[in-house]
Structures are given as C-alpha cells and as structure tokens.
Amino acid sequence: MGKLPKKFPEYAIMYKTLLKKITELESEISNQQDSQKNRELLEKYKVEIEKIRKMFPEDFFEELDRQISD
Numbered sequence: 001m002g003k004l005p006k007k008f009p010e011y012a013i014m015y016k017t018l019l020k021k022i023t024e025l026e027s028e029i030s031n032q033q034d035s036q037k038n039r040e041l042l043e044k045y046k047v048e049i050e051k052i053r054k055m056f057p058e059d060f061f062e063e064l065d066r067q068i069s070d
Contacts, residue, residue, distance in 0.1 A: 005055040015052045015061060018045045 005011055025042045053061060 008056070011052050011055060015049060018049050019065070021045055022049065
C-alpha cells in the first residue's frame with residue numbers, strides 16, 4: 001500500500017460522507033426533484049471527492065465505493 005496522507009482518518013470519513021451525499025443528490029435528480037442548486041452541489045462534491053482520492057493510494061477507496069453503490 002502506498003503512503004497515506006497525514007490526517008487520513010478525517011479524509012476517509014469526509015470521503016464517505018461526500019459519497020453518500022452524491023448518491024442522495026443523484027437520486028433526487030433522477031426522481032424529478034431536479035434543481036440548479038442540487039446540480040451545483042453535486043458537481044462541488046464530485047470535485048472534492050476527486051481531491052481526496054488523489055491524496056490516497058490508487059485503490060484505497062475501491063471497497064467503500066462498492067459498498068455505497070450497492
């Protein structure tokens with residue numbers, strides 16, 4: 001496993017929280033509860049998720065991603 005960031009537990013928790021929010025927003029958008037605000041939040045969260053992913057080894061969040069998507 002590659003090197004973990006200095007505050008990796010906090011980043012891992014933030015990642016999990018953001019991933020859940022993304023899932024909720026995508027569900028709202030697909031259920032016709034679409035709004036510009038939801039789309040903007042969704043994009044903002046996705047950008048933050050990518051920033052966190054880049055701090056960790058390549059496959060660090062793979063299992064968590066599968067758990068959330070199921």
